[in-house]
Amino acid sequence: DGGITQSPKYLFRKEGQNVTLSCEQNLNHDAMYWYRQDPGQGLRLIYYSQIVNDFQKGDIAEGYSVSREKKESFPLTVTSAQKNPTAFYLCASSQGREETQYFGPGTRLLVL
Amino acid sequence: GESVGLHLPTLSVQEGDNSIINCAYSNSASDYFIWYKQESGKGPQFIIDIRSNMDKRQGQRVTVLLNKTVKHLSLQIAATQPGDSAVYFCAESYTGGFKTIFGAGTRLFVKA
Numbered sequence: 286d287g288g289i290t291q292s293p294k295y296l297f298r299k300e301g302q303n304v305t306l307s308c309e310q311n312l313n314h315d316a317m318y319w320y321r322q323d324p325g326q327g328l329r330l331i332y333y334s335q336i337v338n339d340f341q342k343g344d345i346a347e348g349y350s351v352s353r354e355k356k357e358s359f360p361l362t363v364t365s366a367q368k369n370p371t372a373f374y375l376c377a378s379s380q381g382r383e384e385t386q387y388f389g390p391g392t393r394l395l396v397l
Numbered sequence: 398g399e400s401v402g403l404h405l406p407t408l409s410v411q412e413g414d415n416s417i418i419n420c421a422y423s424n425s426a427s428d429y430f431i432w433y434k435q436e437s438g439k440g441p442q443f444i445i446d447i448r449s450n451m452d453k454r455q456g457q458r459v460t461v462l463l464n465k466t467v468k469h470l471s472l473q474i475a476a477t478q479p480g481d482s483a484v485y486f487c488a489e490s491y492t493g494g495f496k497t498i499f500g501a502g503t504r505l506f507v508k509a
Contacts, residue, residue: 291440320499325405327486328441328499343496375440383492385431388440 288312289389291376296394298363298370306361306392308376316382317359321345322373322391331374334359335382363394371396405484409506416474418503420487425468427489427498432461432472435502436483444472444485474505482507 289310298304310317316335320328330343334353348367353359359378363370373393377386410416422430428449433441447454447461447470454461460473470487486502 289440325501327501330496333496341495382495383429383490385443385446386488386497387443388433390440391438393438 289376289378289387291374291389291392293392294390296392297397298394299397301365303362303364304394306363306374306376306394308359308361308389310357310359310376310378310389312378312380312387313356314378314380314387315356316379316384317353318377318379318386319343319349319351319359319361320375320377322375328375331361370394405502405504407504407506409508410477412477412479412507412509414477416472416477416481416505416507418472418474418485418505420470420472420500420503422468422470422487422489422500423498424489424491425465426491426494428492429490430461430463430470431488431497432459432470433486433488433499434481434483435486441486477505477507479507479509481505 292307318333319331329345331349332351334340337356340353350362375391376389379386431446432444435441445456445461452463458475462471484502484504486500488497488499490497
């Protein structure tokens with residue numbers, strides 16, 4: 286079964302805590318992306334990676350960090366510097382930068 | 398696509414009727430367009446795409462129309478079913494660009 290998986294489905298963060306969201310794909314896609322979705326708004330790009338060991342900031346990278354050590358994995362860390370982290374986080378991948386993006390099921394992050 | 402704040406436009410249709418969902422895109426240089434369907438609490442699902450060298454493309458029960466003159470995209474769903482209830486949003490990108498722009502979406506309600 287090919288696809289994109291995200292875990293966990295729900296994540297709770299305490300004040301001052303860093304949390305990491307997992308994203309794995311077995312589609313052999315080169316490019317991977319992280320988006321944030323808030324109610325009633327379009328997806329906003331946090332970070333993207335076009336190739337292993339390389340990633341670029343998107344529109345709202347402050348308070349987030351990523352790594353791309355393996356082609357199939359692109360974890361996102363929400364740091365304590367992100368003051369409003371409550372949102373639905375979506376990971377996507379595409380064959381190339383200009384190709385169709387396919388999405389994972391999402392992780393909902395809530396602050397305790 | 399543009400953010401419409403907390404309240405998405407809503408379209409309510411009777412089961413069996415045809416649905417038309419509209420999208421105004423923002424960049425006249427955009428040459429690739431995608432429609433996604435997103436059910437509550439899930440990741441977006443690819444429906445259909447179209448490139449700017451076409452003005453119409455058909456899939457299974459869905460048709461996308463592109464009017465580049467007025468920067469307008471529409472998604473037509475034939476014989477709408479209760480399972481079609483979701484948020485639908487369009488996305489645009491252009492050759493050589495580094496990111497895809499996503500609209501906030503339209504919520505489709507299908508009445509049985």
